[in-house]
Amino acid sequence: MRNITRLSCLIILLITSISFAQQSDIPAPEATAVEAKISFWDLPYLKEAFIDTTPADRKDGLAVGELGVNGGNKDMIIKLAEEIADSMHGLYDSMLITHKGKLLFESYYRRGRVNLTGDQASAAKAYTSLALGRAIQLGYLSMADLDKPLVSFLKDLDPTKFVEGAEKITLHKALTMRGGLRISEEQRKEFEKNPNKLKGQGQVQDLLEHSAPITLASQNYSYGNFNPTLVMQVIEAVVPGTAQDFIKNELLDKMDITNYDWQTAVSGLPEAGWRVSMTSRDMVKWGTLSINKGKWNGEQLISAKFLAKATSNIIKPTEDWQPDSYNYGYFFYQTNITVGDKNYDATFAWGGGGQYIITVDELDLVVVITGHDREDTIFTQVSKIILPAFVKDQSSVLESPYLGQKPPGFIPELFAPDIIKTEFREGAYAFTPNLKEFYFRRRGGKYKNNTLVVIQYKKNRWIESVVAPSGVPSISPDGKIMHLGNKYRERTNSGWSEVKSLDTPFKEIPIMLLTTSSKGTYYFDEATETGPIRYSRLINGKREKPRTINIEMGNWNAHPFIAPDESYLIWDDQREGGYGDNDLYISFRQKDGSWGTAINLGDKINSEFEDSLGSITADGKYFFFVRSFGGDKADIFWVDAKIIENLRHKS
Known part of the structure; x- marks a missing residue:
């Protein structure tokens, strides 16, 4: 082994390079009719990455501009895009950046296509949160209702069969992953044997009948744990018609989101925590809605009070895969990013594999990233490259000795x-x-x-x-x-x-x-x-x-x-x-x-x-x-x- 190590010191370089497009006159890659029908995992990689600093106006409701001219350090962002194309930061499929209301940068890699929806994974939880915020804005719920027993909104349930403490579950608790349900793996398997029993509010009935008692001690942070499902059940119960129609008519249609896939859960309601697909450009719209305090084209779609609460630091997430620097609100994450001598608050929806909708209010910045990377470490580049690229006078920080690193x-x-x-x-x-x-x-x-x-x-x-x-x-x-x-x-x-x-x-x-x-x-x-x-x-x-x-x-x-x-x-x-x-x-x-x-x-x-x-x-x-x-x-x-x-x- 030692001889191999020593001899390797004498080997001369042979390299291959990756090609990429970086021209505004080249259209963004689109999925063909055949590609649109196949599984994401069977989709072939792009032959070359697409990197565009002057995104095209696709008449989809997004204003466009030019990176560098309308803000941002063009060289820094292009360098990062080239590195992503070269797999230096993992396997990612798209990166889009909006600054001051204009889409300034659009890029696609590997399985990314401008017209192809991508699985949002757990980023879908943030959409469920915003749907609840829409219900509050329209008066179907109030902010005070967030602290009421969740079961008080579900009239088809039989409370005589509930386990002790069922009334302790509130919307606030469910939205912060602290509903407190404790369902054994054996019981989960039993549920699957009779899916018809789970239709409508039947799923909640079963959960509240078979959970261990709900106590203050059990209501600690537990990611997932049916909490998004409980929130969607309340939306279904309080809005006119169905939750599916409500989400379509009151959010998706208003934001001109037509190319999407929102699957149905075993209850018959829309999925609340996953199995939702969106295009990267439509993800930008969700980020724009959030950074504009719930407004879209001048209309207040989401309750501003609810959105402020949803994107605030309420609790500390405790799963071992969630970084210590992350905080949690209503299905949204927050963290603090230091650039130079100043701190910036970033809020984001986050899904497994590298699905991100990141907003930084102070910089009027929206960053969308999609991927299929197991390790998912791209957020580091958001902190070290993307934010500094939009912070004035950061070149002097980067130019300092030791590659700008903190000693x-x-x-x-x-x-x-x-x-x-x-x-x-x-x-x-x-x-x-x-x-x-x-x-x-x-x-x-x-x-x-x-x-x-x-x-x-x-x-x-x-x-x-x-x-x-x-x-x-x-x-x-x-x-x-x-x-x-x-x-x-x-x-x-x-x-x-x-x-x-x-x-x-x-x-x-x-x-x-x-x-x-x-x-x-x-x-x-x-x-x-x-x-x-x-x-x-x-x-x-x-x-x-x-x-x-x-x-x-x-x-x-x-x-x-x-x-x-x-x-x-x-x-x-x-x-x-x-x-x-x-x-x-x-x-x-x-x-x-x-x-x-x-x-x-x-x-x-x-x-x-x-x-x-x-x-x-x-x-x-x-x-x-x-x-x-x-x-x-x-x-x-x-x-x-x-x-x-x-x-x-x-x-």
Whole structure:
């Protein structure tokens, strides 16, 4: 395995690229008649992503504008769209952005089609909440009714058969997932045996007959748990006609939403928590309705008081898959997003797989995202890229050193997780001394082999590009040389020179990593199983013969980093008493010029995994290293460099 790791350091890049459309004169992709009839999961991926900064006016009730002209940082949003197209953030199918009432950005990927509805999953719960808000606006319910027993609205029930505490369930409790029903799995299966008994209010009757008693203790947060179903039952009971007709006539028709699928539940009522499909553009309409305080084209569709309550922070959701930073209202989530030195409140409907309708009132911003991603981590990009793109003067924040990242403390953190980290392998990195360019190797996705890439700040965004050839990069303290093992490139006025080979004997040595001190001394390893770490001084302009460093080494000696003043050496090694696979070690230069004992960097840095490639930034402030988790997964970490000085006192 070690030999494979070392040899992989010498592999040169072969890449494939993904194509995408970014022209306003190219129509958005539409599903064909055949595609419209097949399962979403059988739908073929688009041959190229569609990215449009001037969305077309489709006469569907959405005003359109141009990204950049009518707001937003065009370069930042396009960069994110390209990354989504390249699967860097998961499997997503569309992203649309509305700012100040105009659709400024529209994009489709993979199974996304402008005319195709997508399963909303649990985002449908928010539609149920808004339907209740419509009933309140029309006077079929009042805000005071939210705190009344839910069963008081359901006249077909037989309360003599209810379990104790049934009256404790209110609309307010159900809307916040705290109805308190406790139905065993066996009882759920019994319900399924006789679906006819569940028609109309029969489902509620069965639930309230067979639940464990409803108590204040049982009315804690429990996601789903029939709560949306109970809310839909009340809508059905209080509005004229059926809930299905009410939703169509009073919401969908008024917002010109005609291409949708709202399935019917076992009760015969509309589904309340899932099995609803909408187009991405129609999802934008729901977000617009919310951000406009319940108004659509000047008409108050949703009670403003109800909407304010629904989108407020009422409780803390407690499922383990719900982030600690999220709050919950009436089937809506809320969270606080920090951009620069200011906080913004974001409200959103959220469905599994990556269905989002996000609104940020202060920025008059609506973001719609759809996807089919199991991990669903795209919200991070909303926080780190989309919001900053619409916040004035954020380019200065992004342009700051270390890719605009908040510095870590004494516990290692992932470096630039929203810019660099992927599900693939990132490692073998190097900053230029001015901290404006960050080089690292990536393998995975379109990068089939180890590929050296660079991230530079250009045109108000961090731009990633490929650097050839691949190799383990190290940049000299003066920034003039990029070492790539036994090869190197020189800095020129236009960038880097062509690749050159070091002179004999270095060009014959299979060097993985070569670093230099301010004096020009080479420190380097060797791509062999137990190769030594050696050094070569520059004496009177001539390079001396390589010498083995006089430090007791272990079984694996690799990736040396020499301090610019040669006061310490960091490398990774395997030896007795370590924490797992490779550990990082340091040796300090003693007063007599000799090297001190190798010191393990400790359990804050080293782990059960392979920790390697340690180095200090040119300003001396931060320690970087790579943690490999086996296979094709590795990440870059950083931590306050004071940990080095703390160890110096122990040497």
